[in-house]
Amino acid sequence: MEQRKPNATILVLTVMALLLSTGVISTTTYTVRASIRLAAPIGTLPPPVDEVEPQITTTAAPRQSDVPQQWGTHKPERDKRMTYQNSKKWQHLLHPETITPGARLVTEHGACSAGIFAHDTSREYMIWAGHCGELNETVYVEDGAGQWRRFGTVVERESDGHQVDFGIVDITDTTVPWSSQIGLEYEGAGTLTGEELDRQQPSICRLGYRTGLACGDFGKILNENMFSAYASADHGDSGGAVFAVNNDRMYPVGMTSFRIDDHPDQGFYQLVAPVLQRYNLAVYSLGIPAGQE
Numbered sequence: 108m109e110q111r112k113p114n115a116t117i118l119v120l121t122v123m124a125l126l127l128s129t130g131v132i133s134t135t136t137y138t139v140r141a142s143i144r145l146a147a148p149i150g151t152l153p154p155p156v157d158e159v160e161p162q163i164t165t166t167a168a169p170r171q172s173d174v175p176q177q178w179g180t181h182k183p184e185r186d187k188r189m190t191y192q193n194s195k196k197w198q199h200l201l202h203p204e205t206i207t208p209g210a211r212l213v214t215e216h217g218a219c220s221a222g223i224f225a226h227d228t229s230r231e232y233m234i235w236a237g238h239c240g241e242l243n244e245t246v247y248v249e250d251g252a253g254q255w256r257r258f259g260t261v262v263e264r265e266s267d268g269h270q271v272d273f274g275i276v277d278i279t280d281t282t283v284p285w286s287s288q289i290g291l292e293y294e295g296a297g298t299l300t301g302e303e304l305d306r307q308q309p310s311i312c313r314l315g316y317r318t319g320l321a322c323g324d325f326g327k328i329l330n331e332n333m334f335s336a337y338a339s340a341d342h343g344d345s346g347g348a349v350f351a352v353n354n355d356r357m358y359p360v361g362m363t364s365f366r367i368d369d370h371p372d373q374g375f376y377q378l379v380a381p382v383l384q385r386y387n388l389a390v391y392s393l394g395i396p397a398g399q400e
Contacts, residue, residue: 187324189337189372190310194319201316202251206233206285208348208393209314212258213247214240220315220347222362223379224287225388230279233259234382235346235362237266237274246276248283256283263386271332272364272377274346275386287391289314289348289357295392296356300380301328304360309351311336313363313374315344322352323372332378339366339374349376350393357394 200220203210210221212235222235240246240261248258259278266272278285288295299307305328312322318341326335340347340363349361361376383390 187326187337189321189323189339191312191322192319194317197314197316197319200314200319202249204250204284206248206258206283208287208289209316209320210248211316211343212239212346213249213255214244214261216240216244218343219345220317220343220363222346222348223359223393224285224391225379225383226391227386227388230277232262232388233276233278233285234379234388235274235276236364236377237264237272238364239274239346240264240276257281258283258285269333269365269375270330273332273362273379273382275382287393288395289393291357291394293352293355293357293394295394296358298380298383298390299351299358299360301331301334301378304328304334304351307351307353309353309358311338311349311351311360311376313338313340313344313347313349313376315340315347315363317341317343321374325351326373329375332381333364333375334361334378335373335375337372337374339371341366348393349379357392359390359393 197209200207200210206212206221208221208223212219212221216239219235219239221233223233225232225234242261242264244261246258246261247255249255258281259276261274262277264274266274299309304325308325310322311325312320313336314320321338321340323337323339326337328334336349338349344363345365347363348359349363351358351360359379361378363374364377365375366373367375379390382388
């Protein structure tokens with residue numbers, strides 16, 4: 108797949124040192140996207156919205172017997188844990204000038220975080236959680252000046268709570284500047300399948316506007332669409348990009364879906380690989396393209 112070189116300056120973020128596991132992981136085709144264009148405000152504000160994550164219990168933690176064992180009630184085989192969390196360095200995601208993974212996005216359904224960017228032969232897309240927006244809903248962004256801008260339209264979605272949870276937003280015609288890169292100095296790489304994640308057991312990181320960047324141990328594959336990791340999230344982080352880090356490379360692997368209140372150190376995520384395969388999409392790189400360090 109041909110790589111696309113950035114055509115404008117990418118937002119430079121503070122480099123954070125993450126102590127992550129090493130190993131050899133195979134990759135799939137990817138390209139790089141960093142397009143900066145003028146954005147136009149929309150004519151009227153969308154209606155008031157709340158931060159979205161309907162799968163999370165907010166009134167009371169579920170009783171232990173109420174949560175299926177596969178969703179995290181079992182004791183881990185080893186001392187798996189969350190190893191990193193920082194929100195201060197990612198405050199720009201709340202009112203972004205450029206949409207990057209983790210940036211706050213809004214529909215009439217609520218507010219979520221931007222996920223993984225991808226494309227086919229003619230269209231550009233952003234993939235996030237299915238519960239973040241209904242089919243045909245418009246996706247907006249609010250910048251630092253309080254301007255509401257149209258970012259895209261939900262064109263595909265599937266979400267049933269715990270078994271599958273993805274949505275695809277068509278952003279081909281947006282005038283809002285966006286970039287697939289998140290600003291960490293790791294080499295970009297293609298996505299990983301569930302089988303590859305399970306075999307390699309890499310460290311997992313997830314990014315969202317509400318709680319920033321969190322990283323921890325890989326958990327387990329739950330089904331053909333979902334997996335868990337020790338990198339928890341909160342309301343508003345739904346949809347945000349999830350990636351594996353290994354050998355100084357970042358692999359986009361999924362989007363934040365939900366958590367269980369009485370297991371706050373764990374998160375549950377939709378794999379991006381089956382979505383890419385199903386719709387014949389190619390993923391854009393999260394990191395620095397090889398040879399451009």
